Amino acid sequence: MNYHYKFEKILDVKEREKDEALSAYQNAIRAFENVARELYTLLKKKEDLESYQAEKMASGLSVQKIRHYRKFIDDMEKTINHYQQLVVKARNQMNWYQQKLQEKNIEVKKYEKMRDKDYSRFLEKLKMLEEKQADEISTQAFFRKS
Template identity: 60%
Template sequence: MGYHFKFEKIMSVKEREKNEALSAYNDSVKRFEEVAEKLYELLKKKEDLESYQSMKLVSGLPVLEIRHHQQFIVNLQKSIEQYQKMVQNARNHMLFQQEKLMHKNIEVKKFVKMKEKGLHEFLEEVKHVEAKQMDDISIQHFVHRGS
């Protein structure tokens, strides 16, 4: 006679949901990192370009080239703003997935606790039944010896 948890199927469904939530969270973290990395690259490119332009201004730079650099910086700034929004959206999505994962994890832990409690009660009952059987055997043994 073994222990059977009455909510085993529900618990397995909850564990599967938790694993799916973990996968979604990991995907959202990966997406956030990709977008943040691209934003970093754009910011670095803009900084390098501005540094190069400052250096060239000291030694002299044609007006046409200055305009070209400024237009490029303006376009970079637009891309940076777009990626900042994307990073914020990716961060929000990641935080949502994290919250969802925490909720699923709590659900699974509740079922694990219920299973542990049920197993403990089952083992206590088995111990109690075995003790009662031992008492009955002892009494029968004593009665047969005494006669």
Template identity: 55%
Template sequence: MAYHFKFKKVLTVKEREKDEALDMYNQSVKRFEETANELYSLMKKKEDLETYQSERLVVGLPVLEIRHHQHFVHNLEKSIDHFQKVVINARNQMSYYQERLMEKNTEVKKFEIMKEKSELAFLTEMKQAEGKQMDDISIQQFMNREN
């Protein structure tokens, strides 16, 4: 008699849900990394521009060029503010999917533990039945010798 776990279909569904949650988490991590890299590049660009402008101010810089740089820095700051919000949103989303993944993982673990316990109970029952059957055979052989 082969072992059959009574919650096998439920375990399969839970494992599929866990895989989907893992996929969503990985996508959110990727989105977070992309937006964080974009934010970093904008901040680096702003820093480089400010360094360049301060170096040029020492030598002398026309007013028009100063205005141009200030306008460009202002636009970069707007972009940085926007990407900071996007990064915060992506981080929150990543945390949410991480929590969901942990929940799904826990659910799968519970069913796996149930399966292990059920399997151990089945094996114990089979050994007991086998032992009883062996005892019955031994008794029958002993009785046949007597006759």
């Protein structure tokens, strides 16, 4: 007697959905990391530029150069603000995909647990059937000896 789980196809679909959710989550992580890395690079450039400007101002700097650096830093701050918003969006998206992945994991676990319980019941029935057959065989053997 072979075991067949009646919800096997549903479990396969749920596992496929979980794999797709995992892939989407991993893509969201990569997108978040890329945007965060770019933000870090911009912040580092801004910090380096401000320290360079402070050095130059200590040794004397023309008003034109001060304006130039200030304009460049202002533009960089706008870019940094934009990337900060992108980081927030990417983090929110990553968290959303993580939540979906957790939901899919829970669904798969439910079906796996149902399968395990069903398989246990199958084994119990199989054992009872074997015991019944063994009883019948021993009963027949007893009657043959009598």
